[in-house]
Amino acid sequence: MFSHRTEPVVESARPSHMLLIKLRRAVSVAVLAASLTALSTGCGQDRSATGAPPSDSAGGDHSPSTSGTGVPPSTGGSPSGSPSSAGTATTPVQSGAHGIESRVVYLSAGVRRPPAVHSVVNSELELSRFPSWFAGSDPAAAREIAQRTQKTDFSRNVLVGWVETTGCSQATGAALLASGDRLTLGVSQPKPKPECLVAYQVTVVFEVPRDRMPKHPVFGTGGAAATAPSPGTTVAFTYLNGATAQSQGLKGSEVTQPAQLNAYLAGLPAAGASAVRTQLAAHSPKSGERRFGFKLSGCRSTGAALLITPEGRVSASPTGGENIRCIRPEIYAAVLAVPVNVLPTRVTAID
Known part of the structure; x- marks a missing residue:
């Protein structure tokens, strides 16, 4: 009997299918690059998360990281729960802006509302104070920033810290952009959902090679000057002639209320107390601020800076004259004002 046998048919490769896959991948890369956008303001859902890349800030190799669009790829972490299918927010980047090597x-994103900071940190001393900005609004961020930046090599690099509102959706990554001396912040973020309840903020710290930083950086489209590396404004500072550390004591105290200020001034030499009162008269107290008075030991100092810990300890140190040595330390009186939203809910110690 004659039997008919059917040979198996081997399908040939489908070049068109492979090309389609490659095309989709190329489009995905292009969309990711376009997602690094200039910031817009607005509101978003009440949802927070934190993401950050591995930390090794020892000042290692800085190979260029700018994409073909002139915008560096996002290196921030991806917060859990971020909608991955909601599309990408796109806001035009300032004309002429390009990715700066960083x-x-x-990086963290959420609705904690830390102070609006855009600071350049140039030294280990400034870095020791920088986390104070977040001690009240986000103590965990203050600790993590200190931990992640502790190995920064300031002989080669600087740090740029930036807090900004990102509108109705949560940032998943960030890039530092520059146009001349102007720095702007680019973010990658999902398209916002229709409902808009609370504004999102992003907190990011970049490590930037010194030779890549603008000489006189300004921040944002408005060209704002950099904020100080630590919070607080010195409203009075004077040398205490004839005072010694042993005779005066160096413990600080709160001086927000008139009775507190009077008690602080009573512990100063008469000439020093008079000088402090005169300087304070030119700096009237503002709503929403607290003031702290200190007696500091230094050498040819010109001012003071605050240090605030997440645990609620507030202290100050003299600035200027850090590289000068004295046979006998000089004693100064300093009064610093700080917004209440920077401070922890409970101040546990002042020294």
């Missing part, structure tokens, strides 16, 4: 060492 590395994200810390």
Whole structure:
């Protein structure tokens, strides 16, 4: 009997299918690059998360990281729960802005509302004070920023810290952009959902090679000057002639209320107390601020800076004259004002 046998048919490769896959991948890369956008303001859902890349801020190799669009790829972490299918927010980047060589060492996004900070940190001393900005609004961020930046090599690099509103959706990554001396912040973020309840903020710290930083940086489209590396404004500072550390004591105290200020001034030499009162008269107390008075030991100092810990300890140190040595330390009186939203809910110690 004659039997008919059917040979198996081997399908040939489908070049058109492979090309389609490659095309989709190319489009995905292009969309990711376009997602690094200039910031817009607005509101978003009440949902927070934190993401950050691995930290090794020892000042390692800084190979260029700018994409073909002139915008560096996002290196921030991806917060859990971020909608991955909601599309990408796109806001035009300032004309002429390009990616500046940098590395994200810390990034978090949410609705905690930290102070609006855009600071350049140039030294280990400034870095020791910088986390104070977040001691009240986000103590965990203050600790993590200190941990992630502790190995920064300031002989080669600086740090740029930036807090900004991102509108109705939560940032998933960030890049530092520059146009001349103007720095702007680009973010990658999902398209916002229709409902808009609370504004999102992003907190990011970049490590930037010194030779890549603008000489006189300004921040944002408005060209704002950099904020100080630590919070607080010195409203009075004077040398206490004839005072010694042993005779005066160096413990600080709160001086927000008139009775507190009088008690602080009573512990100063008469000439020093008079000088402090005169300087304070030119700086009337503002709503929503607290003031702290200190007696500091230094050498040819010109001012003071605050240090605030997440645990609620407030202290100050003299600035200027850090590289000068004295046979006998000089004693200064300093009064610093700080917004209440920077401070922890409970101040546990002042020294």
